[in-house]
Amino acid sequence: MLRLSALYRFPVKSLGGESLQRAEVDALGLAGDRRWMVVDAASGRFLTQRQLGQMAQIAARWRDDETLELSVSGRVPLAVAVPPADEALRGVTVWGDSLQVPDAGEAAAQWLSAFLGRDCRLVHVPPSRARQVDTGYAQVGDQVGFADGFPLLLIGQASLDDLAARVGRPLEMLRFRPNLVIEGADPYAEDGWGRLRIGAIEFERVKPCSRCAIPTLDPHSGERSNDGEPLKTLATYRRDADGVYFGQNLIQRGQGVLEVGMPVTLLD
Known part of the structure; x- marks a missing residue:
């Protein structure tokens, strides 16, 4: 049979994943899966383990429906709130798709930039700004x-x-x-x-x-x-x-x- x-769910594209016993399926796939992404601060181009293998060391977990937690050994974890869908918009690129999505703020950008060793930002995609397959x-x-x-x-x-x-x-x-x-x-x-x-x-x-x-x-x-x-x-x-x-x-x-x-x- x-x-x-x-x-498995991966809250942030190319960061660590989490094993689940139960998950909801919504209009974009598993609820909470790959709804966040790390991008180059200057270009908005998406960053993955292809360029930065150390991204695998960062654990990303949903505390609740509105809060993401980032953690890595030796550093204080960071809680990141889901940003408003239509504020602080940043132009980003994922493969051939360009879109405007909300930026998660300075604290997340500084936390990730310090660990990854390059200037980057964290962005979130609300359902209203999702990409067409x-x-x-x-x-x-x-x-x-x-x-x-x-x-x-x-x-x-x-x-x-x-x-x-x-x-x-x-x-x-x-x-x-x-x-x-x-x-x-x-x-x-x-x-x-x-x-x-x-x-x-x-x-x-x-x-x-x-x-x-x-x-x-x-x-x-x-x-x-x-x-x-x-x-x-x-x-x-x-x-x-x-x-x-x-x-x-x-x-x-x-x-x-x-x-x-x-x-x-x-x-x-």
């Missing part, structure tokens, strides 16, 4: 926050287990930063799924996830693997003309609640 075996794969009105392109990422546990066996050592699921982990299927079975239902919510699989260098970083320290794994091995059997793929992007077709342990039903 297919079941939801893990839920690429209509080559989605419907008009499908939205996403600061995730790379789609609201949700799914990975099969058996797929990670197969990759780890090929690499020859255990691999943390957090290297791949999924939202949903499914167990009970064969390795890479998710490649062929269409629509699925978990609890009362339907999801549509829309596109394989092309992987960048982030899976080669330790998900806790941000240190890069010396041997290029696991991407080196993935590239031997999961590459096509457009990249190396692992995991599947989803779009939710409804809202509700997910809980670890829920059965997963394939609809087509």
Whole structure:
């Protein structure tokens, strides 16, 4: 039987994630997932572990619906309030999308800049300022926050287990930063799924996830693997003309609640 075996949320794009037993699904994906982002202060361009591996060391947690907490070893944690949706707007860029979103203020900017060693800002995306998902794969009105392109990422546990066996050592699921982990299927079975239902919510699989260098970083320290794994091995059997793929992007077709342990039903 297919079941939801893990839920992960990443409140700030490219900072540390949190494992959940229960999560709400809203119009942008998992509630609170990737609703914040660190950007270069001068250009507004998004920053990730691709440039700054030490971002992985910063834990980001929701204290409540209106307060984010940032923490890292050796520093006093910082509470950041969700800013008003239409005040202190800053122009930012995420891949090819440019948008105006509220800045989280000086305290957050100084805290992050001091740790990361460069001048940066923290911004928040309210639902009213979310991005349209690429209509080559989605419907008009499908939205996403600061995730790379789609609201949700799914990975099969058996797929990670197969990759780890090929690499020859255990691999943390957090290297791949999924939202949903499914167990009970064969390795890479998710490649062929269409629509699925978990609890009362339907999801549509829309596109394989092309992987960048982030899976080669330790998900806790941000240190890069010396041997290029696991991407080196993935590239031997999961590459096509457009990249190396692992995991599947989803779009939710409804809202509700997910809980670890829920059965997963394939609809087509």
